[in-house]
Amino acid sequence: EAQVTQNPRYLITVTGKKLTVTCSQNMNHEYMSWYRQDPGLGLRQIYYSMNVEVTDKGDVPEGYKVSRKEKRNFPLILESPSPNQTSLYFCASSLRDLNEQFFGPGTRLTVL
Amino acid sequence: GNSVTQMEGPVTLSEEAFLTINCTYTATGYPSLFWYVQYPGEGLQLLLKATKADDKGSNKGFEATYRKETTSFHLEKGSVQVSDSAVYFCALVTGTASKLTFGTGTRLQVTL
Secondary structure (H helix, E strand, O other), rough: OOOOOEEEOOOOOOOOOOOEEEEEEEEOOOOOEEEEEOOOOEEEEEEEEEEEEEEOOOOOOOOOOOOOOOOOOOEEEEEOOOOHEEEEEEEEEEEHHHOEEOOOOEEEEEEE | OOOOEOOOEEEEOOOOOEEOEEEEEEOOOOOOOEEEEEOOOEEEEEEEEOOOOOEEEOOEEEEEEEEEOEEEEEEEEEEOOOOHOHHHHHEEEEEOOOOOOEEOOOEEEEEE
C-alpha cells in the first residue's frame, strides 16, 4: 500500500530535550515536505527536499532541522524544542513539483 | 507572495443541502489549485485539483472551477452527506519546491 508514515503519532516532551520525528514514504517520490498545522493559520511549510541531499527552508524553518540521506526518509529534528513548537506536524511527499502531495497521518507534539 | 483566503467556518448544513465554500487566491505566475480534505484524526487527502484556467476539478460529487478572472476556486456539492463532515483546505502551488500555500481551512458539519 502506497503511504507516508510518521512516528511517533503523539509526543509530549519538555523544553530543550532534543527530539526527532521520522517520516518515510514507499512511493519513490522525489519531493518531501514538512508542515505544521495551527488553529487559524492552516498549514505552513517548515522545510522541503527536492531529492537526496537537497533541502531548503520553507516559511517557518526557525527551530527545526531536516536531513535527506535516503530518498524514502525525511526526518524532522528539533534540537531544543520550545512551547511555541507545540503543534500538529505533517509530512508529505510528491513525485515532482506541482503534483498531488500525499500526507502522513500527523504527529501531535506538545512541548511543556 | 502567494496567499489563499477561505470563508470562515464552521459551516453547518443539513443532509442533502447544497454546499459552497469560497476560496480566493493571490499568486505570482500561474498556480495549480487544489482542495484537500481532512477527516477527524487523519492527514490531508487530495479531493480535487485544477491546473489551468477554466479547468473543472471534480471528485465524490464535489466540484470546483478555476476562475482566473476572479482568482477564485470555490468548492461546491449539490447534496452533502453526514460523511462529508470534515475540514476543507484550499491550496495552491506555483513554480518549483513543491510548496503548497494553504488557506486556513473551513470546518463543515453535516447533520441529519
